[in-house]
Amino acid sequence: MCKMRFMLLFSRQGKLRLQKWYTATAERDKKKMVRELMQVVLARKPKMCSFLEWRDLKIVYKRYASLYFCCAVEEQDNELITLEVIHRFVELLDKYFGSVCELDIIFNFEKAYFILDEFLMGGEIQDTSKKSVLKAIEQADLLQEEDESPRSVLEEMGLA
């Protein structure tokens, strides 16, 4: 598995869609790194390999439709398994949203984070089984709906 430093999702146009930092990084540095990295990755030609060395990190990225999924791992980490992690995450998003597209992630960005948090924690894989990750998400969502129902009653009251 891999010890991930951070994961970024950004669009072809260079808009950040998701960011998760697994090591404490100052806000200013984050912005700088994101900007720099997006430039580097977006400048790469489509036929190029998915790995690059950047600062003291290894960057593993993959493009799915209009979105770039980009992970930073450490020097000794395994690039192929990192690609696998990215792919798993995409599969999870796909299963959850049902053929996911960039808009799903934009409008439900908190859900995307919940899925990511259920899949990775502190930069490590939590569970290698897709099923159990999805199950956990579903059950947490169910809990959320239970929470929400009494409020909607209140809302009706407010309407009435």
Place this chain on the structure above:
Amino acid sequence: MALKIVKGSIDRMFDKNLQDLVRGIRNHKDDEAKYISTCIDEIKQELKQDNIAVKANAVCKLTYLQMLGYDVSWAAFNIVEVMSSSKFTYKRIGYLAASQCFHEGTDVIMLTTNQIRKDLSSPNQYDTGVALTGLSCFVTPDLARDLANDIMTLMSHTKPYIRKKAVLIMYKVFLKYPESLRPAFPRLKEKLEDPDPGVQSAAVNVICELARRNPKNYLSLAPLFFKLMTSSTNNWVLIKIIKLFGALTPLEPRLGKKLIEPLTNLIHSTSAMSLLYECVNTVIAVLISLSSGMPNHSASIQLCVQKLRILIEDSDQNLKYLGLLAMSKILKTHPKSVQSHKDLILQCLDDKDESIRLRALDLLYGMVSKKNLMEIVKKLMLHVDKAEGTTYRDELLTKIIDICSQSNFQYITNFEWYISILVELTRLEGTRHGHLIASQMLDVAIRVKAIRGFAVAQMATLLDNAHLLTGNTQRNGICEVLYAAAWICGEFSEHLEDPMQTLEAMLRPKVATLPGHIQAVYVQNAAKLFATVLRKHDGETESQAAQETSQLLIDRLPLFVQSANLEVQERASCILQLVKYIQKLQQKNVEVAEEVTALFAGELNPVAPKAQKKVPIPEGLDLDAWINEPPSESESEDEKPKAVFAKEEPKHSRSRHTEVDEKELARRREVRKQEQANNPFYIKASPSSQKVYDAPGVEHIPVVQIDLSVPLKVPGMPMSDQYLKLEVERRQKEKAERKKKEKKKKREKRGKERKADSGPESEEDITPAHQVDIVTEEMPENALPSDDDDKDPNDPHKALDIDLDKYVPYCRHLQFIHVLHIIKPTVYWFPFQKSSKHKKKKQKKEKEEKEKKKKKRHHHHHQHHSDAGGEDSVQNGTVEEEEPLPVSQSHSVSLKQEVKVYDIQGNHQDESKVVVSVIFENKSDSFLKSMEFNVLDSLNSKLQRPEGAGAHDSLTVPFQLPPGVSNEARFVFSVQSIIMPQKLKGTLTFIVKSDESSTHEKLDFKLHFTCTSYLITTPCYSDAYAKLLESGDLKGSSLRLEGINMPFHHLLARICFHHHFSVVERIDSCASMYSRSIQGHHVCLLVKTSDQTVSIDAKCDEPSLLGNVLDEIKQTFSKC
């Protein structure tokens, strides 16, 4: 109230939700910043409302804005509010926002401790999960310290969902609070054998991460991981374990030997590329660490190289890239195996992916040999011509130079070829690496004496065609080569055929457009050329040529005297005056040549980079001492301006003795020759060099060959390709000659001696075309490369370098972990720590006797845990206190037959029950079964036995222990009074089963219930705390500790951690702390520190409990 809710709901309907915000931002592309600032204003309004739903919605929107780069730190408190919501929906949003926005500097984090603790112990596993996830992002040292116990408890949670999260987050906790590693480790290790695969892989992850940073502390886990590696089928886990072994093998070479086989099996069998790649990488790492003394590894290397070839040949760019990457690792130790794949790697140079080409270039660097250098460089030169984009072309250029110049030009057999390559490289337009080429030119010309004639001719041509190099762009870095060209022509001007022509070329008006430092070199070397010209015409009376030369300089130099560059100006005016004076002398028919030449006499010696360091400081010389009294500050200001001229470029510095007479010069020359003879760094002219210089074919090279048809090619440059052909011819000729000789020899020696088959041409057979004496870099004596240099002192993992097998002295008084060893004294002896008294007893009591060797205690700490622990040594009923000794027994594990019992933890369920968890570890080679646990009850504390059992019956331990395995069992004790510490005697009986027999054995131990172990970390707010103190129900006591020199927060952390207190309030060097016993006693501490003295004023409603707790605290600090 109801109205308020209704009102809130109505408000909510008009609020923007996240979707509205996102849509709004997308619709306001032109004035996004303005739109967002109005949104932030709205959010601020929403946050002011009481309705938590509205707040959560606002926080959710803020999280989105934070991602877009807006500062939301001002809302940190609102985030905490949402986190504290009892509803999962909002809690989830709150924690998400916190994990995205909080960092160590966020001060409200302090307020979250109790909330997080509450969530961690929530009956709802998703509350706990969300808290753990959030915590993993923003855990601070304080949070880690305060919550370490709670998380440790969660590692044994009934739900695997929580267990795996708790295990993973422990890594973060360790990083922030290294002290927690030692107590948590046994439990973590236990999780390696958790029934749930997710938890197991989480534990593997954490331990592998820990071990990777500080491998030496985890060597003892190798057998366990080895077992996991050979049994696991989960590729994710396998990769991690294999990586771990990669880190362990350098420390334990024997491990490497064991690993090769399972790893090669995996390489053969796996279909997962990621696993294959990991195995190959680890095999390489293992083989590197074994490097010597292992003859059978060529097969493994071959296998790796083969597999990597398959990767490189794959159409997947990623595999290609990684294949090349791994190949370069093999190259370092086994260059021969890689070199046979040269074809493939050269092919990769044509790949459309630049990153792959760069990798291939890296590999080429290590693959060159004398034999193939020219061929490889030729290929690279072709690529230089084809390359698009300056980055890649520059990379090629530096690589060519790196490849050629590596290890002191080791692989260059023909320096004329190399000079031609360098000259060809000057055709590169817009390269940044002009200076690199220039320094190579200088280096070669200085160090390889035999090449100077050729180099000078080439450089003269370059100077003559300088306009081609400088013509196009101002920023063109290539003009740097003119620096080298001018210097070489000047310094070695005796080799010039027509110095006058070169002099003329150097003084063209165009030169004034070059950068200053280059002009300076031009001017200075023009003077050298002038001297050469004069000497050439020496003896001719009234030499027209010599006087013309002087006139040329007098005409051209004023241009440089006007230069804005000080260096140029100074040199030019100096030389101009000199030439004017010489002209005067010439007109008087005075012979000047010799004197002028003397200006530039002397040889330049290349000096090893570190030679200066090796110059011994003469005895009695103190370089740090002031020569004069240190100048006052005002004086130093006066001196400053002088420094402007004091810095002279060392390259130009040389001694100038204009007025020394002939004799003195000769004497000095003699001395210098003597010195040179003794100087290891001096390149001596070798007698063979001239001979080789006349190598066949070289004289045919047209030195001046005008080729104007090819633009941008500096005319007159011999093409390097020609050398390739020549070299091949030369080698063939040499080979033929050698064969002839060999045949002769063979004929002579036939029958006398067996001669080795000459076979294909080997490296050593190729003789260089030029004899090169090259300085070797030397390290100053006593200077050893230090290993610590590369360790970053700020590396957070450094703090986790804790030897987990070694028990530090200060942990001794902490309960929870006992280690009871039993060894059979007849089998092996510990070489340490046995008093002679013990030995005698043992000898008397013979074989079956068991002896407890040693116990070490360890701290462990848990909020809801209390516990017992003790250390005693028991020998067939005799109880003896034995001092734990710092022993590293981990290395003798395989030799001993022992049972290790450790980690006793307690759990408070209710006010009279304590749960003690005991880990039984079998460190012997035998199978242990039928374990029975029994404790001699006291009036106060009783082991709870199942209904119907007698008061003295043993409890069966519900598992058996194969060799090397450990497991945990829990026992409940009922306790009546908790005000006194207590020790309970106990016995563990078990059957040792070995191949031939089974014996009944027994181990005595003691459980130590300290008063601290009855305390539970309980948060207390300062107002409640104040009320408690005011109530007057509490009795006081106090304690003074001397000589404590640790920071105050460490001191507090230690009390919190080891004695289950929490900090209520801290003001400077004074803090109030609180804890509660399982039976509800309040314990309050006021801790003050000044000057290594700590005073603790304590209050408690039970004086004897307080007294005991204080004693225990005192003990804690007396141990550190």
